Amino acid sequence: MTQSNSENRKFVLAERPVGVPTDSTLRLETEGVPVPAAGQMLLRNEFLSLDPYMRGRMSDAPSYAAPVEVGEVMIGGTVAQVISSDVAGFEEGDWVVAFGGWQDYALSDGTGVINMGKSPENPSWALGVFGMPGLTAWAGLTKIGQPKAGETLVVAGASGPVGATVGQIGKILGLRVVGIAGGPEKCRHVVETLGFDDCIDYKADGFPEALSNAAPDGIDIYFENVGGAVFDAVLPLLNPSARIPVCGLISQYNATSLPDGPDRMNLLLGAILRKRLTVRGFIVFDDFGQYYPEFSAQMGDWVAQGLIQYREEVIVGLEQAPSAFVGLLQGEAFGKRVIKLND
């Protein structure tokens, strides 16, 4: 199915999922194309970003952001074209980055919308290496990680849009970079295409030992977006004064209960104390949004120079979004997963 000129398809949150989202979590609804009021513009979404944080917005557990209400359209970053505009600075045919949600069309008053002009190169990259995942990688590594040349950086989710960017920036900055990814194909990509020094398959037998062998001088920076068994393998390898930016815990998002004991919470606090660790969680636009222009210029240069490679996984059709999202949470994605709404 592709987009219509007369109808808006939208996925609304039908019920809050317990554990993995199911077919009952989201509901596809159809309505007329919304009509902009004075001071608004009409956007046609071209690409929808799929990101792990969306799982959190489906739940009403206390979190850093308000949940999506049941019955409301599912939120999400989009790259869109302006169909009509009564907003200064935007006109028909402009490509924009917006938060248009899981639907064909969206209205906007321009708040938080970035105009990319009439013919941007690779417009969908604004949802990845030039957007939230790229800024997350850059700010988490440089502002929290405080990297020094020669140190060892370990990156979880190394083939994903954040991890891939973290590791490549680490190489530019002179670090030894070890990725962690799921399966030999992703690990090969991480080393051969992205240029990491090594990549360890967390699904393979002997993962903790392999990680230890790949970080013979210990770990100075661990970029955390996974948690669970990956963190368990990292913790004993952390060096004194190591830094741990925490931008995600994808292994935990579908968890419905805590694992069995023993209770290691004070063990983690003890490691933080004895190793003098800095562990810091961050939400990139809240904590580091002010650095977006600096990041954007720097990343533009790096990509232009071929120093940063970027892999996208484009899935066509809004109707694919729910299953593509569940697959993302389960580690199936290989590169930045986006939905292309028109084929």
Next chain:
Amino acid sequence: MTQSNSENRKFVLAERPVGVPTDSTLRLETEGVPVPAAGQMLLRNEFLSLDPYMRGRMSDAPSYAAPVEVGEVMIGGTVAQVISSDVAGFEEGDWVVAFGGWQDYALSDGTGVINMGKSPENPSWALGVFGMPGLTAWAGLTKIGQPKAGETLVVAGASGPVGATVGQIGKILGLRVVGIAGGPEKCRHVVETLGFDDCIDYKADGFPEALSNAAPDGIDIYFENVGGAVFDAVLPLLNPSARIPVCGLISQYNATSLPDGPDRMNLLLGAILRKRLTVRGFIVFDDFGQYYPEFSAQMGDWVAQGLIQYREEVIVGLEQAPSAFVGLLQGEAFGKRVIKLND
């Protein structure tokens, strides 16, 4: 028993304790007074500091500092007088701060020794408010805690030398300060003498609710030196972007196994992520030793102006040190516990 001019009494580590140190952990030995070599000075210890970190040095579990070897004298900070000196800058009769250990006499080549001159006021305070505990409080609160006037600071171990100082600095800086201490007498002292806004007895029924009521706007800075059930009560109250300097975990030092489950390690990581917490362990002289002069001048002013109160618990006799140390770990101390070697 008091000091002799001809003998050196010393406590050596007899065996590594499992759990709470026992009568078999340390052994009192007697030898002749050590004879300084060229380039050394002989120190007679007047005061011995007792500090929770010493428990860690009794164990050979991986930690930030090498353990005391079995058979070696137990380490510890001391205030001493110079008996004879072949070290430039030190002469007979000078009072010094040193790491003289649990014994009557010590030799030193002057490394790391601070000369307080012939007649310092309150020389033992150099082991507390003007020394390691004071610097720990000041650096942890100001450098990691990043306090802003109006925020809420919660301080564990509020009647101890670190916690008491943290809270009083917090009041000087315009924070709402809530202490946590064991028992009504300590809590009264924390509020009435130290000037905290409130103090909650962690041994009383309903401790978590009482803490919640005392921090109606949530917690922006939690100064951690306890862990365990106190941290459990604090965690749900932490505000977004809260900072947690971790300088100790006294509730855990004698633990011999992890508590039963569920395993809350990923729950803690999840809180760090969702609340964008900064959790940082530190060892004060390694991480902030360069600030000692600034701290020392500032603390001198505050104490002179009566803005910082300091409570000491002086126990007379080296032979009392082992039991006084075990009591310290069990929360018995009320103020900074020091051993006075001469009565």
